[in-house]
Amino acid sequence: MRTNNVLIIGGGVIGTAIARALSRYELSITLVEKEVEVGFGASKANSGIIHPGFHDQPGTLKAKLGLSGNVMYDKLCKELDVPLKRIGSLLVALKEEELGILEKLKVQGELNGVPGLKIVKGEALFQMEPNLTKKVKAALYAPGLAVVSPYELTIALAENAQQNGVKVILDAEVKNISSVNGALKRVETKHGFILTDYLINAAGLFADEIASMVEARNFTLLLRKGEEYILDKKTADLVKHVIFPISQKETKGVLIIPTVDGNLMIGPTAKRIEKKSDLSTSREDLQVILNRVRKLVPQISSENIIASFAGIRAGSEKGDFIITPSKKVKGFINVVGIDSPGLTAAPAIAQMVVDILSQEGLKLRKKRDYQPSRKKWIRFRELPSREKGRLVKKDKRYGNIICRCETVSEMEVIEAIKRGARTLDGVKFRTRAGMGRCQGGFCAPRIVQILARELGIKVEEVTKRGRKSNIVLTKK
Amino acid sequence: MRIQKVDVAVVGGGPAGLAAAIAASSGGAEKVTILDRNKTLGGILPQCIHNGFGLHRFKEDLTGPEYAQRFIDRVEELKIEVKLETMVLNIRPEKKILAINAKEGIFEIEAGSVVLAMGCRERSRGALSIPGTRPSGILTAGVAQQWINLEGYLPGKRIVILGSGDIGLIMARRLTLEGAEVKAVVEIMPYPGGLTRNVVQCLYDFDIPLFLEHTISFIHGKDRVEAVTIARVNEEKEFIPGTEKFIDCDTLLLSVGLIPENELSSSAGVRLDPFTGGPVVDERRQTSLEGIFACGNVVQVYDLVDHVSLEGDIAGKNAALYALGKLKQPKRLIKLIPGRNIHSLVPQLISGEDMTTIFVRVKTPEKSVKLKMGQGIKEVKKPLVNPNQTLTSTLSLKELVLLNALDEVEVSIIKEGRE
Numbered sequence: 001m002r003t004n005n006v007l008i009i010g011g012g013v014i015g016t017a018i019a020r021a022l023s024r025y026e027l028s029i030t031l032v033e034k035e036v037e038v039g040f041g042a043s044k045a046n047s048g049i050i051h052p053g054f055h056d057q058p059g060t061l062k063a064k065l066g067l068s069g070n071v072m073y074d075k076l077c078k079e080l081d082v083p084l085k086r087i088g089s090l091l092v093a094l095k096e097e098e099l100g101i102l103e104k105l106k107v108q109g110e111l112n113g114v115p116g117l118k119i120v121k122g123e124a125l126f127q128m129e130p131n132l133t134k135k136v137k138a139a140l141y142a143p144g145l146a147v148v149s150p151y152e153l154t155i156a157l158a159e160n161a162q163q164n165g166v167k168v169i170l171d172a173e174v175k176n177i178s179s180v181n182g183a184l185k186r187v188e189t190k191h192g193f194i195l196t197d198y199l200i201n202a203a204g205l206f207a208d209e210i211a212s213m214v215e216a217r218n219f220t221l222l223l224r225k226g227e228e229y230i231l232d233k234k235t236a237d238l239v240k241h242v243i244f245p246i247s248q249k250e251t252k253g254v255l256i257i258p259t260v261d262g263n264l265m266i267g268p269t270a271k272r273i274e275k276k277s278d279l280s281t282s283r284e285d286l287q288v289i290l291n292r293v294r295k296l297v298p299q300i301s302s303e304n305i306i307a308s309f310a311g312i313r314a315g316s317e318k319g320d321f322i323i324t325p326s327k328k329v330k331g332f333i334n335v336v337g338i339d340s341p342g343l344t345a346a347p348a349i350a351q352m353v354v355d356i357l358s359q360e361g362l363k364l365r366k367k368r369d370y371q372p373s374r375k376k377w378i379r380f381r382e383l384p385s386r387e388k389g390r391l392v393k394k395d396k397r398y399g400n401i402i403c404r405c406e407t408v409s410e411m412e413v414i415e416a417i418k419r420g421a422r423t424l425d426g427v428k429f430r431t432r433a434g435m436g437r438c439q440g441g442f443c444a445p446r447i448v449q450i451l452a453r454e455l456g457i458k459v460e461e462v463t464k465r466g467r468k469s470n471i472v473l474t475k476k
Numbered sequence: 477m478r479i480q481k482v483d484v485a486v487v488g489g490g491p492a493g494l495a496a497a498i499a500a501s502s503g504g505a506e507k508v509t510i511l512d513r514n515k516t517l518g519g520i521l522p523q524c525i526h527n528g529f530g531l532h533r534f535k536e537d538l539t540g541p542e543y544a545q546r547f548i549d550r551v552e553e554l555k556i557e558v559k560l561e562t563m564v565l566n567i568r569p570e571k572k573i574l575a576i577n578a579k580e581g582i583f584e585i586e587a588g589s590v591v592l593a594m595g596c597r598e599r600s601r602g603a604l605s606i607p608g609t610r611p612s613g614i615l616t617a618g619v620a621q622q623w624i625n626l627e628g629y630l631p632g633k634r635i636v637i638l639g640s641g642d643i644g645l646i647m648a649r650r651l652t653l654e655g656a657e658v659k660a661v662v663e664i665m666p667y668p669g670g671l672t673r674n675v676v677q678c679l680y681d682f683d684i685p686l687f688l689e690h691t692i693s694f695i696h697g698k699d700r701v702e703a704v705t706i707a708r709v710n711e712e713k714e715f716i717p718g719t720e721k722f723i724d725c726d727t728l729l730l731s732v733g734l735i736p737e738n739e740l741s742s743s744a745g746v747r748l749d750p751f752t753g754g755p756v757v758d759e760r761r762q763t764s765l766e767g768i769f770a771c772g773n774v775v776q777v778y779d780l781v782d783h784v785s786l787e788g789d790i791a792g793k794n795a796a797l798y799a800l801g802k803l804k805q806p807k808r809l810i811k812l813i814p815g816r817n818i819h820s821l822v823p824q825l826i827s828g829e830d831m832t833t834i835f836v837r838v839k840t841p842e843k844s845v846k847l848k849m850g851q852g853i854k855e856v857k858k859p860l861v862n863p864n865q866t867l868t869s870t871l872s873l874k875e876l877v878l879l880n881a882l883d884e885v886e887v888s889i890i891k892e893g894r895e
Binding site (some may be wrong): 229230277279280281282283286302305306307308309385386388389390392393396397398399400401404407424438439440441442444445449459460463464465466467468469470471472473474475476 | 513
């Protein structure tokens, strides 16, 4: 059996970012993911915000990596052909006594090195956001905030890593890790054993369990569930910037987020939980979210909600990222406790892991044929009419519109499957089919049949997201 | 880009669009074209294999496919052009339609008049924000019907149905006949959402329990639905603690309402009625844009397909007249205003020049009432009114004369004996 130089556990945005950063070197790298597709854990439920960096306390890894991650995004998204919109944010003060907090955050941001921070008020503020409540006193404007699709990014990172030789093994939960005399030996999944010199724990929500397989664990995860609600695209014009409230708590509060795909998203809440499988949403949290966002933008209505979801942030008890090599087991590196601003920091975290590996003795030799750019496939709906017509002439499958709400053609669904989609959610995250206002009512049966046809499996075997999440149960 | 000229373009080939196209063609429009997204004509009807269609229109008890076929045969006889698997991308107020299909690519249709007949879609789980997890096995009743009746797959075996709309009731029976166990139908209102005949024939006849004033308070399950918790609700529709029941199941069907599909209408600039969710129309079914007509479930969600076809007849006939330059625009329009216990009225505007049938939906059930129009214009006794049934009322010429002096008329339900 060939020994890997590096094995990464976890196919979320952190694991795939690390895989991609390492793929530029002459190394043999494997990534294992317990779900059937990458990004199916916390990453798919991320808010998709690249934070400007004024929220985090100076001196923390969060502040440092958040800021350096933010500035890496333009190049990253250009290389990966993933849409990124720098729409900026407004942190809104509704009371006179909150104005001091704005000033304080501005100073904190400037200490962190955040550029362009500005307090805006009055006419200037309403020109930026005409639908903000008239009660607003002032806002802290941060031009550097961007939005991105967290799953599209994760999928693109994994694709590009694979282009550059990284092996990705899915549906491969780690069962056991053995080490001998303080040196790593092998990692066991249901697909067999994998040997590796270096092992990266980027298992997110399950990082504590992975660490415990290697050594006496020296951190505790702190789980906080967040619910989010997506609004119909017809409300997209209500706000143009991400709107932050003043939050006294450990989180950034309940936000209004114009997503990169043109929906509004409201949330998240933050509820401490114990159970890692608790991804339920509740009426209470929905009410909390509605009450809070309507204080900022009164026009937001529950009638426009088209979807909801929950995700779990696996932060660390000490409140900062933990990115450290093990002192006892050589080659084992924890990248854990990555909650907000984890997505923002992801490219910087990946770079930091590369540096740690190098310090730990991994030889890094740049590849000659490293290919940093990955191309997304054609998004039919984004093309001008003339171009659409030309494509249909070339391949009729572009003329067969599968998802009516988001205008997704059959050809795009097929391309998504070619690139690795195995499930209904996998197709959805890659193409947006089923993400519109009818939530897959029309297109799900058709996509299930295309999946069955392209993958050569039975319709009954097609799942929503792997395991036993089958769509239909039996043939009549 | 290719430009095709037609007299009447009908967007949607369901019951409304079929009737409209036939009426337009019979009314003298030379070139009539139906555009539809599906592989077949008939809209939702091909999957509605149960009976009960056509009792009013044909005085016969037909299945959905049979009902549709009568219209499809006529469309063929009249040589109406049909473009299937064709998606309309947008409609402009000057009656230009941009569409796409695999055969022709992108093309534009320049129409003398347009009939909007896009129908409606089902409300999804997201729109209701039902608490709980997001496993597979949650689907709308119409999608379940499609899986069973068109594709030949059983979506689940132990079923709970939320909402007692007609599709949900029909599916309770259909699933039972296919060997699934329907454990409960749960309805948030104090009365069923569907037709009484469907409650009797689909639930009572099969001993399926109906829980009124209940809703789903939680969906359980990681990969696939494992159970739901239902709870009684108070008048504010809040869960009443202590009333929860845990029902073990693998599938949750949603039959919680239909929404007129007006994305194309509103992007064209057609004015919508907040009560119906569809275009504001006059009695000719002309929308706020001249030469653009609408009919069927895109205007308001009807209980009977017969009503949908009837409205298709009206829209098609007038669309043909418009395209031929023969439709006289009304001198003025009188506004119908929903009054006491009225949910919605169609048409919303009447010219007062012709005999007109008005479709009325009430808000809550009431016994021994009268449907009242304006002051002393018309009062009709109604032993029972129900939100799940459309009332119709036809205004005679004599009544229209009385109306003509007014700018707007309130329509309301009043208690009998009350003035």
